[in-house]
Amino acid sequence: MTTALILAGGTGTRMNSRVKPKQFxxxxxxxxxxxxxxxxxxxxxxxxxxxxxxEDWIExxxxxxxxxxxxxVYEIVPGGPTGHxxxxxxxxxxxxxxxxxxxxxxxxxxxPLITGELITENIRTVRxxxxxxxxxxxxxSVIKSTDGKFVSDVxxxxxxxxxxxxxxxxxxxxxxxxxxxxxxxxxxIDSAHLMNHYGKTLHxxxxxxxxxxxxxxxDYYMFRALCQAAENQxxxxx
Amino acid sequence: MVxxxxxxxxxxxxxxxxxxxxxxxxxxxxxxxxxxxxxxxxxxxxxEIVVVCLESHINExxxxxxxxxxxxVSMIVPGGKTGHxxxxxxxxxxxxxAxxxxxxxxxxxxxPLITEKLVTDNIEAAKKYGAAITVEPARESxxxxxxxxxxxxxxxxxxxxxxxxxxxxxxxxxxxxxxxAAKEQKRTVDSAQLCSIYNIPMYxxxxxxxxxxxxxxxDYYMFRALYEAMENQxxxxx
Numbered sequence: 001m002t003t004a005l006i007l008a009g010g011t012g013t014r015m016n017s018r019v020k021p022k023q024f025x026x027x028x029x030x031x032x033x034x035x036x037x038x039x040x041x042x043x044x045x046x047x048x049x050x051x052x053x054x055e056d057w058i059e060x061x062x063x064x065x066x067x068x069x070x071x072x073v074y075e076i077v078p079g080g081p082t083g084h085x086x087x088x089x090x091x092x093x094x095x096x097x098x099x100x101x102x103x104x105x106x107x108x109x110x111x112p113l114i115t116g117e118l119i120t121e122n123i124r125t126v127r128x129x130x131x132x133x134x135x136x137x138x139x140x141s142v143i144k145s146t147d148g149k150f151v152s153d154v155x156x157x158x159x160x161x162x163x164x165x166x167x168x169x170x171x172x173x174x175x176x177x178x179x180x181x182x183x184x185x186x187x188x189i190d191s192a193h194l195m196n197h198y199g200k201t202l203h204x205x206x207x208x209x210x211x212x213x214x215x216x217x218x219d220y221y222m223f224r225a226l227c228q229a230a231e232n233q234x235x236x237x238x
Numbered sequence: 239m240v241x242x243x244x245x246x247x248x249x250x251x252x253x254x255x256x257x258x259x260x261x262x263x264x265x266x267x268x269x270x271x272x273x274x275x276x277x278x279x280x281x282x283x284x285x286e287i288v289v290v291c292l293e294s295h296i297n298e299x300x301x302x303x304x305x306x307x308x309x310x311v312s313m314i315v316p317g318g319k320t321g322h323x324x325x326x327x328x329x330x331x332x333x334x335x336a337x338x339x340x341x342x343x344x345x346x347x348x349x350p351l352i353t354e355k356l357v358t359d360n361i362e363a364a365k366k367y368g369a370a371i372t373v374e375p376a377r378e379s380x381x382x383x384x385x386x387x388x389x390x391x392x393x394x395x396x397x398x399x400x401x402x403x404x405x406x407x408x409x410x411x412x413x414x415x416x417x418x419a420a421k422e423q424k425r426t427v428d429s430a431q432l433c434s435i436y437n438i439p440m441y442x443x444x445x446x447x448x449x450x451x452x453x454x455x456x457d458y459y460m461f462r463a464l465y466e467a468m469e470n471q472x473x474x475x476x
Contacts, residue, residue: 133389135381139453141401141430142380143373143442144393150441151371154401154434155382157427163379163392189395190379196392202381203388210456213378218448218464225463226456 001102002123003094004040004049004072004166008033008061008109009079009086010215021054022214023109024064027224032214033061034068035112040105041070043119048074050094051109052086055079084187084194091175100172103127106191107166110214113226114166114207121205122168129203132168133192135161136207161204164211167191173200239340240361241332241409242278242310244289246271246299246347247317247324259292260452261347262302265462270452271299272306273350273465278343279308281357286312286335289347290328293317322425322432326416329409338410341365344429345404348452351464357404359443364406367441371406371430373399374445402445405429411438 008023023033040046049070053061055078065073077093079086087106094104103126105119118134125132142160144153167190174191177198181188188194195202214223246261261271271289278284287308291299293316303311315331317324325344336342341364343357356372363370376398382391405428415432419425426432433440448464450457 133381135383135389138380138400140451141428142376143371143399143401143430144397145373145399145442146397148442150439151430151434154431157431159382159384161381161383161389162376163381192381192389193379193392193395196381196389201388202392204381204383204386209454215377216447218467221463221467222460225459229456229459 001047001099002045002105003074003098003102004046004105004107005087005090005094006033006037006040006049006051006107006109007079007083007086007090008051008053009083010054010110021057024057024060025220027220027227030068031064032112032223033109034064034070036107036109036114037065037070037073038068039114039116039119040107041072043116045120045123046072046105048072050074050090051076052079052090053077082187083190084181087191088178088182091178094171095175098171100170102171103168104171104174105166105168106174108213111165111211112214112223113210113212118205118208119166122166125203125205126168126170130170131173131195131200131203132166132205133202134164134166134207134211135204136164136211138162163190163192164207169195239285239337240283240343241336241340242284242287242343242345242404243325243328243332244271244274244278244287244345244347245317245321245324245328247290247292247321259295260458262295262298263452263458265458265465268306269302270350270461271347272302272308274345274347274352275303275308275311276306277350277352277354277357278345279310281354283358283361284310284343286310288313288315288328288332290315290317290324320425321428322419325429326420329413329416332409333413336409338408340409341406342409342412343404343406344412346451349403349449350452350461351446351448351450352404353446356443356446360404360406363441363443364408367439368408368411369406369433369438369440370443371440372402372404372445372449373442374402374447374449375399399442401428401430402449
């Protein structure tokens, strides 16, 4: 089985959106989360979807799923205080039904700009190498600073990548590190960070372009502009 | 004196059917390079602007600076093979005018989304520390891979930044660094990387948000969307 675990637990404190968490903000009448879900809904290798959602919005989400014809959602789980906790909640729920060698694609609800090919490539890489972390080449220099004031290192640009999503694993591997982190009281920024923390080797999949995470108002405008550009391309073939 | 050295030498694989170099692409009838130049033109502490430009487009740039009332441009210098060479060309051309402790803000012609405050912060930091790099805290995990296949390291995101522009220096310091690199036949992605090679301490200036570099077609759409959103803010005060 191949399951998509979609994180939609964020509150959107950075979005200036007092009424709506960012994953529910609408673009041309459709919530961002639905744009994201559609990629997994329409992908033939995805068997089901688990969504980790803000508790107060679960009922509303059910209505949206119905209205927009998203049928693969197997369960909606309440989110935790951090992204780490939300993934953990999702994995605990999956434990009831997942086999150790099921493939889990962990994805952000606010990353709607992915493609079917990226999902395929994630699944293929997990089968081939054991896991898959979507990355993008960096176009600007990366800088390390330990004191937040002065540059301490500028690592070679051709070795640096930005971690995106999906991040995909065998169920047994990802649940094992999250169980361990739970025991150790360790919280990671994302699954790649956690796996690296526990010394696991990670394999890269090159992201499609513009795989942005919509967390700030400007991201919303960018996403809308990119949607429009993509729609216009159908006609103009730019 | 405070100089701004604008790099507009990118041959660009031009964008769109017109194959215009990206710095000359127009947004609402005004080229991207002019949006960028206006920030320095209108800043009271910037005395002169030197532009490193594609040789074939120098005349066009002269016409544009005239038409859009950009008066501080004192020199337009032909670009070199790479960004590195272009910056060095610019620094060499400034040699007769610039004093050792003059300040040079090195900026990309295709980064129009900066602010007056960012320019001020750069000037102050360069005066105080000799070298100042505009950075943005990493919003997504940065990962390192030496073989382009496996991830070998996921550093703590709190220590990671992305280098932006302006990158600002005292003239003597940066000219000597580029001169040394020329002798040793070293080329770097940006001045931050160059300073890092020669162990020059660099102070970090926090970038304004959305300090994007317009280098692929999508960036153009993003710039236009952000620009529109900012104009709308004047009215709605979002």
